[in-house]
Amino acid sequence: MRTMGFWNNKGGTGKTSLSFQTICAFASQNPKARILVIDVCPQANLSELFLGGQEHDGGKNLLVLHGQPGRQSIGGYFQTRLPKPFDGAGIAVANYVSKPSDFNKVIPRNINLLAGDPLLELQANAISTLANTQIPGTNSWIAVVSWLRDFISSAEDDYDYCFVDMNPSFSMYTQIALAACERVVLPVTADDSSRRGIQNAMSLIFGIKLPSEIYAQHNFHTRMTDGKLPLPKIHLIVKNRLTQYIKVAKGYAAVLDGISNDVKSILSSYPAFFTFSKVKDGIKEIKDFQTSGVVAFARGAPFVSMVSGTLSVASQRVKVNKDQLDENRAIVSDLAKSLW
Known part of the structure; x- marks a missing residue:
């Protein structure tokens, strides 16, 4: 199973x-692909979108x-692992996966969901304690x-692609997801x-430019590396929510150019941490989704449907412009084609 994270x-x-x-968009482009979405976020915003959004009872x-029974979510799964963390x-x-299209008819039928759960925050301390427990012969x-x-391996025969959504943190459950x-x-x-977030991400995942050897x-x-597990690779850097105008406003251009230059520098020094060899192949620019994006978020509606x-x-009553919607649909379609 191919596994892609958003973080x-x-x-x-x-x-x-x-x-x-x-x-x-990816699910729509690949209707025969069996897709698992895993929401590793205590806010579970992505899950609420898949399950209907604000307008259609996603919460x-x-x-x-x-x-x-057993809690059909990432929190339910982690709850079963807490008593037997090393098995x-x-x-x-x-037992933990649901089909969002049963709740929200506009979601592609080939998507299944391991929903997010606020229980993650309560579990975080226990998970961290277990991870740092000293047991002879076991790398806890x-x-x-x-x-x-382990979960993805157990689902290997049932799915072709897995997408993992992570919250903006580097807590233990985020590291489990990464x-x-x-x-x-x-x-x-x-x-x-x-x-700075890109620089922080490279430090957190790959240990680049740590402030001290202590870390x-x-x-x-x-x-x-010591545990012989493969590290994820940066596949795309998406410059998101750009100005709605065709050309990026000058006020943003310097920052966006700075981001590209930072990526170029890191790519030059650490090419093994990326799936691309040229900066232009690894950066996508996405314009702001505007009104249609707001409506889509509220209604749990993907642009594809x-x-x-x-x-x-x-x-x-909010009007969604057809040209704007078509443009957004084309933008995410192009991005989806770049995932694999």
Whole structure:
């Protein structure tokens, strides 16, 4: 199974809406592909989108999954691993996975979901404690960081592609998610904090430019390497939410150029950490989705199946322009084709 993650340790980059639209576009382009979406985020915003969004009871539908016996979510799965953290055998994948199109008819039928769960925050301390437990003959950190790898391995015969959405953090459950990914899409916006976010991401995942050698022995990169687990590779850096105009505004251009230059420098020094060899092949520019994006987010509607016209959002009637919707559909379609 091919596994792709969406992550940035900085919030506000539009990751959730971008991943939702891109995954649905990919599923639409590949109708015979069996797709698993894993939401490793306590806010579970992506899950709510798949389950209907604000307008179609996405939050209530998520609670339905949480109320199932054993809890049909990532939190339910982790809950079963806590008593036996070092044994990944016999995982009943189907107990935790749902089909979002049963709740939200506009979602492609070939997508299944391991929903997000606020329980992750409560589980985080226990998971971290287990990962750092000293047991002779057992690499506890590797065993715990492999929880999602175990789940995906158990689902290998049932799915072709897996997409993992992660929240903007580097908590233990985020590391569990990253450890399961072959590739990572890194969304950024046109601001200096996003530029620093790329540098931080490279430090967190690959141990590049750590402030002190003290951090090296406990770094994600070092622990993954020592445990002989493969590191994910940066596959795309998506400059997201750009100005709606055809040319990027001058106020953003310098920052965006700075991001490209930073990537070029890191790529030159550490090519093994990327799937691309030229910066132009690894950077995508995405314009702001504007009104149609807001409506899509509220209604849990992917562009691939969304219709234009006047639609309801929060008891208001909002007009979605056809040309704008068609343009957004083309943008995410192009991005989806670049995932593999």
